[in-house]
Amino acid sequence: MQLLESSVNNGVSAWKREPGSLSLVSASETRLRLCPGEPSELVVQITNLSAHALHIDLQVSGLFPGRCFTDVEGGELPARGRIEAVLRFELAADFFEARFALDPGQKAVLDYPQVLQVYARTPPVELGGDRAAGTLLAETVFSLHIRPDSRYLNYLPTVYREVDLIGRLLKLFEQAFDPSIQTLELLWAYLDPLTTPETLLPFLAYWVGWPSHIPWSLGQQRRLIRRALEIYRWRGTRWGLRLYLHLYTNLPLDAPETPESEKHISIQETFSQGFVLASARLGETTLLGGGRPFHFIVRLRSPTPQDEPLIRTIIEQEKPAFCTYELYLEERH
Numbered sequence: 001m002q003l004l005e006s007s008v009n010n011g012v013s014a015w016k017r018e019p020g021s022l023s024l025v026s027a028s029e030t031r032l033r034l035c036p037g038e039p040s041e042l043v044v045q046i047t048n049l050s051a052h053a054l055h056i057d058l059q060v061s062g063l064f065p066g067r068c069f070t071d072v073e074g075g076e077l078p079a080r081g082r083i084e085a086v087l088r089f090e091l092a093a094d095f096f097e098a099r100f101a102l103d104p105g106q107k108a109v110l111d112y113p114q115v116l117q118v119y120a121r122t123p124p125v126e127l128g129g130d131r132a133a134g135t136l137l138a139e140t141v142f143s144l145h146i147r148p149d150s151r152y153l154n155y156l157p158t159v160y161r162e163v164d165l166i167g168r169l170l171k172l173f174e175q176a177f178d179p180s181i182q183t184l185e186l187l188w189a190y191l192d193p194l195t196t197p198e199t200l201l202p203f204l205a206y207w208v209g210w211p212s213h214i215p216w217s218l219g220q221q222r223r224l225i226r227r228a229l230e231i232y233r234w235r236g237t238r239w240g241l242r243l244y245l246h247l248y249t250n251l252p253l254d255a256p257e258t259p260e261s262e263k264h265i266s267i268q269e270t271f272s273q274g275f276v277l278a279s280a281r282l283g284e285t286t287l288l289g290g291g292r293p294f295h296f297i298v299r300l301r302s303p304t305p306q307d308e309p310l311i312r313t314i315i316e317q318e319k320p321a322f323c324t325y326e327l328y329l330e331e332r333h
Contacts, residue, residue, distance in 0.1 A: 030142045031143050032142060032143070033145050033147050034145065036146070037091065040089045041088050042087040042142075044087065045082060046082065046118065048078065048081050049080070050079060052079055052122065053081075053122070055076060055122070056072050056075055056076075056083065056085070056119070057134050058070040058085050058118060059116075059117045061115045062112060064089070064112050065091065065092075065095065066095075067090045068090075069088040070087055071087075072085045077120070091146065095146065096148060110145060111146075112143065112145075114141070116140050116141075117139040118138045119134030119135060119137065120134055121134040121135060147164065150170045150174050151174065152170040152173065153170060191204070192226070193225040193226040194226055201218075201222070201225065205221070205225050208225060208229060209232075210224065210225050214313070215310075216248075223247045236318070236319070236320050241267060241315065241318045241319065242265050244318055245265050249265075249300060249302060249311075251301075252264055263301075264300070264301050264302070265300060266297075267297070267298055268297045268299075292324065294320070295323065296319075296326075297325065297328070298315060298326070299328045300327075301330045302331065303331065306329055311327065311329075
């Protein structure tokens with residue numbers, strides 16, 4: 001809770017109902033600043049100047065759109081003793097943005113005068129168990145002023161933070177510039193294909209030279225554009241083709257030790273180095289009259305049907321120009 005610049009009296013004062021009975025120390029006729037969503041406290045010191053113990057009750061009256069709580073340390077004030085009472089004020093975080101915060105044709109009420117009253121009574125033990133009504137010993141008036149919190153105030157000297165007009169003026173600039181500042185703070189998310197808005201995907205695709213005429217789904221576009229440079233780097237290799245098919249079909253990449261014939265994305269080469277004297281083994285690495293050079297077989301084992309024409313387009317784009325291939329789509333449940 002902060003004091004406003006136009007406080008009537010920011011000094012400390014005491015009120016006495018009767019000479020030698022009670023004194024209450026607080027900020028008299030003080031204007032106090034409240035920010036929505038931030039609980040605030042006002043501490044009141046109460047001193048018992050009499051020779052007998054008292055039971056203290058505090059009451060705050062006045063219109064206030066939030067909640068007010070009073071906390072008196074047990075409520076018992078010993079003779080010649082002093083206690084501190086706490087007034088807690090809470091205001092909803094959406095006070096300014098709530099649907100019914102301001103009705104048409106009405107002016108927002110931001111200043112609320114309050115009255116703090118201190119009641120005291122003798123403890124029931126001394127009155128034989130009779131809990132008589134408390135006696136009003138002191139009261140004071142203060143006001144609560146609801147203001148939006150401005151982070152820009154943290155960059156000003158203390159003398160300027162206490163001026164209400166400066167805080168309200170800075171809040172106007174903060175609300176105007178805050179959307180741009182938030183966008184700059186989250187700029188990385190706009191440049192990541194996985195988090196960028198859908199309308200920005202064509203720009204990122206153009207940025208990395210990714211074809212946009214192919215009817216990818218939204219999830220496929222995000223995955224492929226994000227790893228486009230890696231796909232370009234491995235183009236023309238078995239790993240590059242397997243990676244591309246993995247990102248498009250979302251089929252898993254099996255462990256390297258898994259036999260090629262059992263993988264979800266299987267790419268098998270059917271050609272060998274040919275007949276080389278002193279190193280070729282007939283029937284093992286060399287076949288007479290058989291085999292197709294630079295030929296490979298692609299098998300996709302997927303639980304859902306796949307778009308065969310689009311998969312063939314991917315293979316044609318990624319394979320070496322002189323290679324031939326066969327494609328088999330197998331459904332595995």
